[in-house]
Amino acid sequence: MFGTSHHLPPRDATPIAASACNRHVGGRSYDKANAVSAKTADNEATDWAAVMVRIRDERDETAFVEVFRHFAPRIKGFLMRSGADSALAEECVQEVMATVWQKAALFDPSRASVATWIFTIARNRRIDVLRRQKRPEPEDLPWGPEAEPGQEDWLSLQQESEHLGEAIASLPAKQRDLIEKAYFGELSHSEIAEVTGLPLGTIKSRIRLALERLRHAMDRT
Amino acid sequence: MTPIKHHLTDDLIMGYSAGTLPEAVNLIVATHVSLCDRCRAAVEAQDAVGGAVLDRQTADMVVSDACLQGALSLIRGTVPDPAPRPIRVPSDPVAPAPLMDYIGGSLDAVKWRPIGMGVKQAILNTSPEATARLLYIPAGTAMPDHGHRGLELTLVLKGAFRDEEGYFGRGDIEIADTDLNHTPVADVSEDCICLAVTDAPLRLKGLARLAQPFLKI
Numbered sequence: 295m296f297g298t299s300h301h302l303p304p305r306d307a308t309p310i311a312a313s314a315c316n317r318h319v320g321g322r323s324y325d326k327a328n329a330v331s332a333k334t335a336d337n338e339a340t341d342w343a344a345v346m347v348r349i350r351d352e353r354d355e356t357a358f359v360e361v362f363r364h365f366a367p368r369i370k371g372f373l374m375r376s377g378a379d380s381a382l383a384e385e386c387v388q389e390v391m392a393t394v395w396q397k398a399a400l401f402d403p404s405r406a407s408v409a410t411w412i413f414t415i416a417r418n419r420r421i422d423v424l425r426r427q428k429r430p431e432p433e434d435l436p437w438g439p440e441a442e443p444g445q446e447d448w449l450s451l452q453q454e455s456e457h458l459g460e461a462i463a464s465l466p467a468k469q470r471d472l473i474e475k476a477y478f479g480e481l482s483h484s485e486i487a488e489v490t491g492l493p494l495g496t497i498k499s500r501i502r503l504a505l506e507r508l509r510h511a512m513d514r515t
Numbered sequence: 516m517t518p519i520k521h522h523l524t525d526d527l528i529m530g531y532s533a534g535t536l537p538e539a540v541n542l543i544v545a546t547h548v549s550l551c552d553r554c555r556a557a558v559e560a561q562d563a564v565g566g567a568v569l570d571r572q573t574a575d576m577v578v579s580d581a582c583l584q585g586a587l588s589l590i591r592g593t594v595p596d597p598a599p600r601p602i603r604v605p606s607d608p609v610a611p612a613p614l615m616d617y618i619g620g621s622l623d624a625v626k627w628r629p630i631g632m633g634v635k636q637a638i639l640n641t642s643p644e645a646t647a648r649l650l651y652i653p654a655g656t657a658m659p660d661h662g663h664r665g666l667e668l669t670l671v672l673k674g675a676f677r678d679e680e681g682y683f684g685r686g687d688i689e690i691a692d693t694d695l696n697h698t699p700v701a702d703v704s705e706d707c708i709c710l711a712v713t714d715a716p717l718r719l720k721g722l723a724r725l726a727q728p729f730l731k732i
Contacts, residue, residue: 350595358590362583364574371572384582392589399598405559410566417534417565427642429534430542432558433549433612434599459567476533477568483530490525498560505552 340364342408343401343452350398361408362391368409369416375478376420386423390416400434404443404504407455420479435508447504454497461493521687523547523554527668532561539647542613542639543668543688543712549611550686609673609708617641618649622708625649632656645714652676652701652709659698665715667691669699674707676700 348357373383421429530536531544548555617639627635635651675684678697701707
């Protein structure tokens with residue numbers, strides 16, 4: 295269902311967003327030009343959602359290595375800040391990355407960026423390994439070809455995630471540190487209450503729309 | 516979905532996303548989110564903050580080549596799981612999937628223990644920092660009047676109850692802290708089943724207090 299031109303050029307060549315554009319959703323084919331303009335000509339930013347599609351649909355090992363090279367150091371850093379030593383962190387990195395490969399079809403680009411999705415896998419691994427607890431997860435809302443998100447939903451969610459990253463980067467250092475500490479598991483529950491209240495309204499309503507569409511698709515089947 | 520009026524608080528959503536809550540609290544959050552798309556969106560939006568924190572981690576952390584080779588050998592020969600079809604899973608009308616894992620796959624498998632006045636409970640197996648229990652309250656019955664040393668979260672799975680804070684139907688979650696003394700009464704229309712989580716023993720009043728050590732509540 296995807297085009298064939300998925301062997302991506304190196305990062306600094308043509309805008310990589312183009313590779314996401316041969317997507318046919320519900321029988322419609324999306325127009326390349328639109329996606330490129332929506333993504334702006336940012337040669338630095340890799341369209342990770344498109345790379346995930348190559349893993350999902352083509353079992354493309356090169357795509358897997360690309361994701362690994364970008365995210366493995368970050369996952370390792372995240373786990374070490376959360377209290378793992380280097381060896382344990384690398385062991386977890388392997389397992390997290392194997393899950394990324396195995397569960398690629400569960401990644402829904404209209405609800406999460408690739409970084410967000412990988413974060414949830416790494417966090418769950420941390421709870422499992424460092425706290426030795428099970429992590430109850432909400433009931434799945436399965437999605438698949440019949441309910442594939444439209445490309446607009448996909449792009450706007452990815453852009454919203456970028457904006458959120460920029461917003462966090464521009465926070466006063468003290469506040470940003472507090473948020474990072476919360477995610478590294480260094481804050482108590484009462485301290486956590488103080489870091490709520492980030493402006494998440496826009497991204498929340500995007501996700502809400504994606505969920506509504508998914509419910510609608512499920513009701514039709 | 517039935518309209519849910521009582522939702523998760525921001526600090527619970529944040530704690531669930533950061534992964535710092537006790538297992539029993541994670542269980543009640545995941546169960547509520549299974550029934551409530553508003554809170555599901557809030558949790559997934561909060562996860563986006565975690566994604567941004569992950570992405571901010573320095574890329575100069577060295578990952579050994581052996582790690583990449585190990586990951587490749589884990590995936591080689593395995594094929595990614597196929598895309599799930601968006602077919603409504605025939606989920607249980609009372610217990611959403613995350614709870615199923617804790618009650619042996621069916622409400623019929625729950626080993627209820629009577630705790631007086633027709634009320635029954637079953638304590639679920641979680642890590643010890645907080646306790647999760649299922650409560651079965653016959654229609655029209657009042658729970659013992661009680662206060663809390665810590666947090667008490669109550670999620671309605673079937674039926675409904677009313678207390679000083681309002682009316683709680685399926686999917687609604689009541690978040691009671693140390694300030695609240697309340698007497699939940701099950702709605703007369705049908706028996707009520709709740710998932711309740713406490714992070715400290717309840718403070719019962721009157722006679723029930725004397726029985727507390729035996730009732731494990």
